[in-house]
Amino acid sequence: MREPAFWHRPSSWISLLLTPLGAFYGLIAAYRLQREGFDAGIPVLCVGNYHVGGAGKTPAVLALTKVLRDLGETPVVLSRGYGGRLRGPVSVDPARHVAEDVGDEPLMLAQTVPVVVARDRVAGIALARSQRATVILMDDGFQNPAIAKDASLIVIDRVRGLGNGSVFPAGPLRAPLLPQLERTDALVVIGEQGTSAAPVAAAIAARGKPVLSAHLVPDEVSLAALTGKRVLAFAGIGDPARFFRTLRENGIEVAVERAFGDHHPFSKNEIDMLLAEAKFVALTLVSTEKDLARLRNGAGLPAWAKEIVPFKVRLEFDDAAALRKFVAGVLFKAREKRFRTKA
Numbered sequence: 001m002r003e004p005a006f007w008h009r010p011s012s013w014i015s016l017l018l019t020p021l022g023a024f025y026g027l028i029a030a031y032r033l034q035r036e037g038f039d040a041g042i043p044v045l046c047v048g049n050y051h052v053g054g055a056g057k058t059p060a061v062l063a064l065t066k067v068l069r070d071l072g073e074t075p076v077v078l079s080r081g082y083g084g085r086l087r088g089p090v091s092v093d094p095a096r097h098v099a100e101d102v103g104d105e106p107l108m109l110a111q112t113v114p115v116v117v118a119r120d121r122v123a124g125i126a127l128a129r130s131q132r133a134t135v136i137l138m139d140d141g142f143q144n145p146a147i148a149k150d151a152s153l154i155v156i157d158r159v160r161g162l163g164n165g166s167v168f169p170a171g172p173l174r175a176p177l178l179p180q181l182e183r184t185d186a187l188v189v190i191g192e193q194g195t196s197a198a199p200v201a202a203a204i205a206a207r208g209k210p211v212l213s214a215h216l217v218p219d220e221v222s223l224a225a226l227t228g229k230r231v232l233a234f235a236g237i238g239d240p241a242r243f244f245r246t247l248r249e250n251g252i253e254v255a256v257e258r259a260f261g262d263h264h265p266f267s268k269n270e271i272d273m274l275l276a277e278a279k280f281v282a283l284t285l286v287s288t289e290k291d292l293a294r295l296r297n298g299a300g301l302p303a304w305a306k307e308i309v310p311f312k313v314r315l316e317f318d319d320a321a322a323l324r325k326f327v328a329g330v331l332f333k334a335r336e337k338r339f340r341t342k343a
Contacts, residue, residue, distance in 0.1 A: 002261040003053055003238075007163045007172045015170045022170035029143060029167070029175035033183060037148035040125045043135045043334035045327070046149040048142025050180050050200075051162055051172035053262060054238020055155040056190040058105050058290065059216065059315035061139050064153070065113045067327050068135055076133035078124045078147075079106045080140065081117035083263045088118035089127040099294040104263060105139060108293040113137075121146045135331065142183075143174050150334040151185040151326075158189050160239055161196025186210045186326055190315070191242075192249075210326055212317055218250050219312035226309060231286045232256040232278040233311075236264030236294075243288055247311065255283055266295060268304055275307055286311050 006012035045064065049055035061077060068075040081088060084103035092102045092110040099107050106115045114131055118124025121138075125147065128136055142152050156162070163172040174180075177200075187204040189197050192215050201211045230253045235243045240259035247254050258274065260266075278285040286309045295305045317323045 002259075003172065007166075008160075009164060012164070015164055015166055018170035019166065022167040025169070026167035026173075026176045030179045032145050033143060033175060033179050035145035037145050038122050038125070039148050039338075040129075040136055041338070042129065042133065043150045043331050044138060044147055045135065045330065046138040046140075046142050046147075046152040047155065048138075048140055048152060049155050050142075050174065050177065052168055052174060052238075053172060054242070055157055055160070056188075056214075056216070056242075056315065057140060057155050058108065059313060060153065060155050060188055060190075060214075061109060061137055062112055063214070063315040063317065063323075064137060064327065067324055068137070070324070071328060071331070073331070074132055074134045075113060075137045076128040076131055076135075077106070077109050077113055077115040077137045077139050078121060078128055078141075079103065079109070079115060079117050079138075080119060080121070081106050082140075084117060086117060087120075088116065089120070089124045090117050091115070091127065091131065092117055094296075098296060100265075104290050104293045107296070108290050109139065115139075142180070151330040152183055153186045153188055154180075154184045155188045155190060156197045156200055157194075157239065157242060158191030158197045159194035159245070160242065161194075162200065181207070184209060185330070186212060188212050188214055188317075190214050190216065210322060212319065212323055212326075214315050214317045216246055216313040217316045218246070219314070222310060222312045223250060223252075226252050226284065226286060226311070229253070229284040230255045230282070231309075232258065232274065232281075232283040233286050234258035234260065234274055234291070235288050236260035236262060236266065236291055237288055238262045243311070246313065247286070252286075255281070263294070264291075266291070268302075271295070271305055271308070284309055289313075 006014045047060050081103040092106045092115040102117045109115050116124045116128045167173045289312050
């Protein structure tokens with residue numbers, strides 16, 4: 001899905017026309033947020049966002065995975081598996097599954113951390129616990145009431161912000177902002193420039209919740225492969241503009257941009273055309289790690305896609321100690337609460 005341009009304009013007649021639908025959708029979403037969820041029996045940390053589309057959840061999940069492992073935990077990621085055909089619960093195996101089975105994000109995450117895909121999140125919890133998980137990391141699901149969360153970390157892009165601030169379909173918000181703010185335990189603001197996220201950050205800080213700044217850092221191998229090159233960059237993710245911006249911020253000359261809808265299923269013919277376009281003007285073809293996950297089969301990238309350079313990134317927090325302190329505190333309180341309930 002390509003986001004409509006009016007979602008990111010201050011005012012639009014299309015947005016005004018859709019406002020009644022947004023109000024109805026928002027009422028339902030706000031009601032769902034109030035429901036009590038299933039207690040997983042172990043700590044549950046949810047990484048989500050307020051709006052439709054990309055915000056940086058996947059790098060945030062990987063960063064939290066490292067923090068949890070450093071704390072001696074065994075995290076398992078729970079995902080709905082958007083874009084995959086399997087309803088689950090199923091443990092994602094990169095050697096056996098493809099993106100059409102489990103979705104591109106779970107397939108990418110499974111290279112680093114155990115991932116369970118399940119439309120029924122309660123059943124997914126059971127499978128994760130059978131794998132000796134000590135902590136559940138929910139990849140998305142902030143607005144879904146099925147599972148009780150011990151903490152919700154919301155990711156927002158410093159440049160992108162919340163668009164026009166209206167509820168879907170009038171704007172990108174998944175629910176009215178106020179009830180989402182009230183259920184936010186920490187805000188992760190990604191990027192080094194931009195002010196669009198400032199009002200949300202101020203609202204979270206006013207509630208006494210931590211606001212953590214972070215930025216995307218390119219993998220050294222990826223950066224070395226692209227340094228001094230002119231590139232044709234393509235992406236089918238929630239926020240392609242951020243990908244193109246990140247390339248430029250790291251000194252890579254982006255000569256041509258090609259943006260596709262989020263989770264776009266690239267065909268061999270499309271990749272062949274992109275490769276031909278790049279070669280015709282002597283450009284290097286580059287894309288995101290998540291886009292390449294959709295091209296993989298059990299043996300890795302097919303031969304026709306191996307000329308694409310993956311631009312791998314990781315999320316680094318400006319104050320890593322603050323993140324660690326927050327996570328450790330959440331785990332302690334979650335276990336203390338369950339201990340007292342049993343007693």
